[in-house]
Amino acid sequence: MALEKDYLSMAKAGDSEAFIKIFEQYKPIVFKMKGKYYVQELDVDDWQQEGRLVLFQSIQTYAPDRGISLGSFFRMNLERHIYTLLRKQGAVKRKLNHQACSLDERLETVGETVLLSASQSSDIFLDYIQIRSELETYFQSLSAFETRIFTHYLVGNSYKKMALIEGCLELKVRNGLDRARRKLKEVIC
Template sequence: MTPEELEMIRGAATDSEMFKQVFDQYKPMVLRVITAYYIRDYTRDDWLQEARIAMLKAISHYDGTAGSKFGPFYRMVLLSHIHSLLRKHLAQKRSADTNAMVMANPGAILPPSFASGQRIEDNLVLRSQLGEYVAQLSPLERRGLQMVLENSDAATRRAYRRAIERSKLKLTQYFSAQMN
């Protein structure tokens, strides 16, 4: 490693312009590495931000006096950082977060007390028992409910409209039975 390159890497720890230059120099390697990995809801910008964090770690720990090259060292730190992200993302205690679905309009199918946050303990119990409710739906009703939750345009088709109405009715009946 040349003294100029070593000085640039050391300067990148405190100078954002130098950091950008060093990152841009290694960006092709970063793009090759990150294409092999997938984390739900991570965009390319998220991956590049994680690569910048890994570069900051690599710059702060790099000692080029022994003649080692920065590129392989940075690649090793980046892979280690990605593996840590994957371990965190795949942790069993976070599995509910990775499998969660966002409801576009919960008030459309949930009773007002459930959607508004009243009676929090009851709501938590009901949420944990929703699997029972879904199990009693027909496949068509399940698909209709899924369309409502995803806010799908296909939910306007006649067959699904009826199935959606049936699933809403069953949901209301299920909540009424659970709350009594």
């Protein structure tokens, strides 16, 4: 842990060897994302380059006192970066599709429903990305206790069972779950 802090401070100061050591440690995150998302035009080297870029930015803005590990912070930033790339890819794809066939031609052959299906699928994709991003923000806003309690709640555990598992009073469980619910409402609304 102390060795990682040393590398972190050295990389933050511009030491490229320390940065390389940190990147090698977190490179599996990049490959996991590569397997999870398909971004056109990105080969293995491009994925690594994007990962290096995001890791560099993550190291520069990382604050250990926020209660999140560098690895989690990097993963979150990389995933958001990938969402941005996917949005751009989707915009280019829609633009190319529009250029391939005129709207008038599509209206004649398919009818007005073509307008609904194209806009709905685009909106659904953007809504999905926004919801995922908001949920990540939500889970970052929770304390460790609130996260555990919310997870117990999602599984269907009772207040009594949660209190027993956490080794605390039911009142503390209720308060923690109330805070988690309030934070979720803030993110959703």
